[in-house]
Amino acid sequence: PDMIQKCWWLAFLMHVFIIGFQALDCDFLNVNLNRVIRKNMKLLRNVSHSFPIECLREIKDFELPQEILSHSQMEKRDIKEAWYEISTQAFCIFMGHAFQTTWEETHLTQIQNGLYEQVAYLEQCLMEDIHETKEEEMKYSGTGRFLLNNLELRKYFYRMNNFLEDKKYSYCAREIVRVEITRCFSYFYRFTAFLRRR
Amino acid sequence: MDDNFTLKWNRSNESVPNVTFSADYQMSEMNNWIQLPGCQYVADTECTFSFLKLNVLDEITLRIRAERGNSTSAWYIVDSFIPFLKAQIGPPEVHLEAEDKAVKINISPPGKQMWSMDRSRFIYSVVIWENSARTEERTETVYPRDMIYKLSPETTYCLKVRAELPLQKKVGVYSAVHCVNTTAENKLPPPENIEVDAANQNYVLKWDYAFANVTFQAQWLYGYLKQFPEDHSNKWKQIPGCVHVRTTQCVFPQRAFPDRVYFLRVQASDGNSTSLWSEEKEFRSEAQTVILPPVLNVKTTSHALHAYVGASREPVDLHRPLIYEIRFWENASSAESRILQEQTDFTFPNLKPLTVYCFKARAHLLGEKWNQSSDFSDVVCEKTKPGATSRTWLVAGICVLVVSVPVAVYIVKGLLRCLNYVFFPSPKPPSSIDEYFSEQPLKNLLLSPSEERTERCFIIEDVRSMTVLEEAKGTGGDLRAYHSPTLLLLGEPPAETQHPLSRGLPTSVSLCRKRIATVFGGISRPFPAIADGEAGPGVPL
Numbered sequence: 001p002d003m004i005q006k007c008w009w010l011a012f013l014m015h016v017f018i019i020g021f022q023a024l025d026c027d028f029l030n031v032n033l034n035r036v037i038r039k040n041m042k043l044l045r046n047v048s049h050s051f052p053i054e055c056l057r058e059i060k061d062f063e064l065p066q067e068i069l070s071h072s073q074m075e076k077r078d079i080k081e082a083w084y085e086i087s088t089q090a091f092c093i094f095m096g097h098a099f100q101t102t103w104e105e106t107h108l109t110q111i112q113n114g115l116y117e118q119v120a121y122l123e124q125c126l127m128e129d130i131h132e133t134k135e136e137e138m139k140y141s142g143t144g145r146f147l148l149n150n151l152e153l154r155k156y157f158y159r160m161n162n163f164l165e166d167k168k169y170s171y172c173a174r175e176i177v178r179v180e181i182t183r184c185f186s187y188f189y190r191f192t193a194f195l196r197r198r
Numbered sequence: 199m200d201d202n203f204t205l206k207w208n209r210s211n212e213s214v215p216n217v218t219f220s221a222d223y224q225m226s227e228m229n230n231w232i233q234l235p236g237c238q239y240v241a242d243t244e245c246t247f248s249f250l251k252l253n254v255l256d257e258i259t260l261r262i263r264a265e266r267g268n269s270t271s272a273w274y275i276v277d278s279f280i281p282f283l284k285a286q287i288g289p290p291e292v293h294l295e296a297e298d299k300a301v302k303i304n305i306s307p308p309g310k311q312m313w314s315m316d317r318s319r320f321i322y323s324v325v326i327w328e329n330s331a332r333t334e335e336r337t338e339t340v341y342p343r344d345m346i347y348k349l350s351p352e353t354t355y356c357l358k359v360r361a362e363l364p365l366q367k368k369v370g371v372y373s374a375v376h377c378v379n380t381t382a383e384n385k386l387p388p389p390e391n392i393e394v395d396a397a398n399q400n401y402v403l404k405w406d407y408a409f410a411n412v413t414f415q416a417q418w419l420y421g422y423l424k425q426f427p428e429d430h431s432n433k434w435k436q437i438p439g440c441v442h443v444r445t446t447q448c449v450f451p452q453r454a455f456p457d458r459v460y461f462l463r464v465q466a467s468d469g470n471s472t473s474l475w476s477e478e479k480e481f482r483s484e485a486q487t488v489i490l491p492p493v494l495n496v497k498t499t500s501h502a503l504h505a506y507v508g509a510s511r512e513p514v515d516l517h518r519p520l521i522y523e524i525r526f527w528e529n530a531s532s533a534e535s536r537i538l539q540e541q542t543d544f545t546f547p548n549l550k551p552l553t554v555y556c557f558k559a560r561a562h563l564l565g566e567k568w569n570q571s572s573d574f575s576d577v578v579c580e581k582t583k584p585g586a587t588s589r590t591w592l593v594a595g596i597c598v599l600v601v602s603v604p605v606a607v608y609i610v611k612g613l614l615r616c617l618n619y620v621f622f623p624s625p626k627p628p629s630s631i632d633e634y635f636s637e638q639p640l641k642n643l644l645l646s647p648s649e650e651r652t653e654r655c656f657i658i659e660d661v662r663s664m665t666v667l668e669e670a671k672g673t674g675g676d677l678r679a680y681h682s683p684t685l686l687l688l689g690e691p692p693a694e695t696q697h698p699l700s701r702g703l704p705t706s707v708s709l710c711r712k713r714i715a716t717v718f719g720g721i722s723r724p725f726p727a728i729a730d731g732e733a734g735p736g737v738p739l
Contacts, residue, residue, distance in 0.1 A: 092318055095426060109420065113458050116422035126365055154315060155255045
């Protein structure tokens with residue numbers, strides 16, 4: 001029994017060690033990231049309570065690249081990179097001058113701050129990954145590294161940017177883009193939650 | 199580079215005059231080729247074209263051919279590529295403004311079209327040196343609108359800047375070298391050493407200043423604005439409670455600065471003139487949140503040791519969850535273990551019985567960095583209960599014993615049986631043999647001494663047939679010799695012993711014996727004695 005007790009003790013210490021290790025990993029920051037994303041989705045929805053009827057006619061399909069999630073075996077890092085792409089692009093759109101005049105200033109700064117927080121978290125996590133994988137860096141250093149998935153996401157935001165420009169940042173165009181970005185966030189949020197459960 | 203791409207090729211024959219080249223392009227979803235602007239009828243071996251009007255994210259294919267007069271070569275198709283992935287980061291545009299001990303730098307990101315979606319991601323690294331001493335270079339990472347501090351007044355500084363996209367692992371080309379002369383030192387220096395402390399529900403902004411009789415004002419800016427190259431100088435706002443202060447510190451409520459990243463700056467004024475702005479101090483209000491050490495309770499139960507942590511007071515405007523850490527160690531040793539979790543109750547199920555353990559706890563505030571932690575709580579020591587673990591072992595032991603006794607008895611029994619079998623076998627042949635050899639003749643082979651005598655008959659029959667063989671081979675055929683061994687063996691003296699040929703008998707018998715011996719040679723059992731002395735002398739001659 002003494003021997004068994006010793007083994008239990010070791011297993012217990014291992015457990016403690018693993019918990020401690022995870023805590024320092026970027027995974028732990030995910031808890032926080034999820035919270036920030038949820039908060040931002042809420043903020044985006046709350047800008048206006050209903051979608052203006054007069055804008056219905058202008059609604060455009062931006063072709064959210066859903067297939068990049070369904071077909072590929074996404075790894076943790078890919079998901080983080082996809083989130084990073086989405087977050088920075090959304091952040092850039094809401095930093096546009098046209099949005100300054102539309103929304104109540106406090107609301108806009110809340111969204112901008114929230115998105116910045118989201119971007120900063122992801123940036124930190126991804127940079128940590130980069131430091132961990134120095135060898136990989138060598139491999140990509142010549143051409144740069146950019147996932148094709150993110151290229152699809154970028155095209156999606158490119159279509160949104162073009163739409164805004166074509167419509168000269170009209171009220172309806174901004175509303176449509178806001179709803180689209182909220183939709184994109186919630187789609188990816190649900191998908192990431194699904195992946196985590198799997 | 200950036201929005202401009204260069205297409206280069208080789209001429210196959212340099213001597214042919216008047217040859218020009220033209221290129222077409224095709225985007226991934228197009229069926230027809232379009233003339234590539236800037237690359238039509240080029241006499242040189244390269245041309246530059248721009249992606250300003252094209253989608254840089256779509257795959258593009260180029261083709262090129264040589265032309266001379268009306269004749270053209272065949273098209274050469276260039277491998278398709280995605281311009282955005284192929285593009286290099288060009289040099290950024292740099293504008294400098296001198297201050298007495300600093301340089302204000304304004305950077306415009308490279309590539310209007312190519313990097314339009316990356317403008318918030320660029321990191322700019324600046325290499326700056328004194329013009330007279332090129333060797334003392336220093337490298338700094340700056341925002342697109344930033345200041346480079348800690349320079350000497352009235353000195354010429356030169357610098358170059360490059361843009362990087364670290365996550366895409368793209369490093370740009372350095373800009374041209376720009377030089378600037380710092381100005382003479384202002385009469386009123388800017389405030390220095392700006393610091394922020396948290397106290398009660400307020401933040402205290404402190405700075406150093408050498409002169410008296412001046413007033414100060416402090417301003418703040420959202421940190422995220424610095425990520426963008428746009429001018430944000432009009433977005434600075436006064437910090438409430440930090441306008442026209444005469445002291446070198448001011449106090450403002452924590453409520454006004456929820457968990458975010460800000461920049462703060464301070465300026466001095468003596469009525470006639472104002473100083474330059476101080477260095478812009480990055481201020482993370484989340485990092486300022488003071489987390490108090492948790493209260494720790496430890497209880498022993500019969501099964502395990504439990505610890506409960508309770509936050510003594512929730513900090514103001516706390517958006518993030520607290521993570522609790524407990525460190526514990528045996529009182530006698532110094533080896534510490536630690537557990538981190540979000541829940542406030544901890545269980546330690548596998549501690550040694552009757553041992554004193556000590557515990558201390560602290561709280562971490564999850565943030566971008568791990569620099570926000572409370573102090574440790576007071577150390578709590580607790581002795582584990584004797585029964586806690588040993589009683590469990592006793593119960594388990596009894597259970598094991600109860601189960602193991604019949605098992606052990608059974609095993610010992612089996613073992614004994616095996617030993618008996620090997621060392622003290624029973625004299626009886628196994629019953630299975632009886633079963634298989636129940637037929638009489640075969641049974642006889644198995645040598646019960648009483649039955650052995652009858653066997654002789656068979657042996658003799660056998661011998662006789664052998665003898666017949668022998669006789670037939672050619673001694674000349676005397677039938678008497680053939681018969682006599684039978685009579686002899688039966689022990690009855692033959693009636694016609696006076697036969698003239700009976701002399702040869704012993705020879706014949708011994709021959710037979712030899713044969714028999716040969717026939718039974720393989721059998722280890724001693725052959726029944728048919729010795730010369732028994733039969734031979736008895737033969738009357």
